[in-house]
Amino acid sequence: AAMERWGARLLIGKLDKVSVGTGTSKVSSVVIDGGTSVSADIVVLAMGPWSSRDAILSSLTTRISGVKAHSVVLRPRHSTDAISPHALFLKYRTRDGKSLDPEVYPRPSGEVYICGMSEEENVDVPDKPEDVVPRGESIEMLRRVAGHLSTHLMDDDAQVVAEQACFLPCSEDGLPLIGKVPGFEGLYVATGHSCWGILNGPATGASLAEL
Numbered sequence: 001a002a003m004e005r006w007g008a009r010l011l012i013g014k015l016d017k018v019s020v021g022t023g024t025s026k027v028s029s030v031v032i033d034g035g036t037s038v039s040a041d042i043v044v045l046a047m048g049p050w051s052s053r054d055a056i057l058s059s060l061t062t063r064i065s066g067v068k069a070h071s072v073v074l075r076p077r078h079s080t081d082a083i084s085p086h087a088l089f090l091k092y093r094t095r096d097g098k099s100l101d102p103e104v105y106p107r108p109s110g111e112v113y114i115c116g117m118s119e120e121e122n123v124d125v126p127d128k129p130e131d132v133v134p135r136g137e138s139i140e141m142l143r144r145v146a147g148h149l150s151t152h153l154m155d156d157d158a159q160v161v162a163e164q165a166c167f168l169p170c171s172e173d174g175l176p177l178i179g180k181v182p183g184f185e186g187l188y189v190a191t192g193h194s195c196w197g198i199l200n201g202p203a204t205g206a207s208l209a210e211l
Contacts, residue, residue: 190208
């Protein structure tokens with residue numbers, strides 16, 4: 001819509017660097033895909049869990065890391081209205097004493113989204129989003145949690161719609177990083193929203209537009 005109404009230009013590629021003018025701190029362009037230079041006087045770096053890959057953002061005092069989270073989507077085989085429309089935020093203890101915080105979101109379509117298995121340490125964020133794959137043990141645990149919550153979500157009674165993983169951009173203090181990048185003119189950042197990025201994305205965009 002922005003392309004049609006206002007002549008916006010969309011380029012999809014990998015960011016190599018943000019360039020600044022000679023002898024100044026004002027941004028002048030971004031370079032993508034090993035050489036394509038795009039002139040700009042204002043740049044917003046909204047790179048999610050890949051924020052630490054950028055030299056400028058990695059130099060900030062607050063470090064952004066990627067936490068790998070897992071989820072499954074299940075559909076009861078026998079009835080689309082078998083699950084009541086209540087979101088659940090649970091404390092779940094495994095047989096070996098591990099404490100989990102699974103979340104359950106029934107959807108109007110009859111599907112049930114279940115998440116809550118995160119890997120906090122020693123997990124590298126791949127260069128490409130399509131290379132993010134779920135860990136089998138985490139998916140198996142979510143399936144087990146689902147089966148304990150409802151007989152309609154047990155292995156034999158539920159169709160697996162999706163088994164997936166994603167990386168959440170998390171800051172050291174748990175707060176999103178939004179605003180002007182210190183030491184530069186025309187450079188802004190928006191990242192570190194953890195699992196609340198979709199919810200807070202519109203407000204973040206509005207705030208940056210005002211800045």
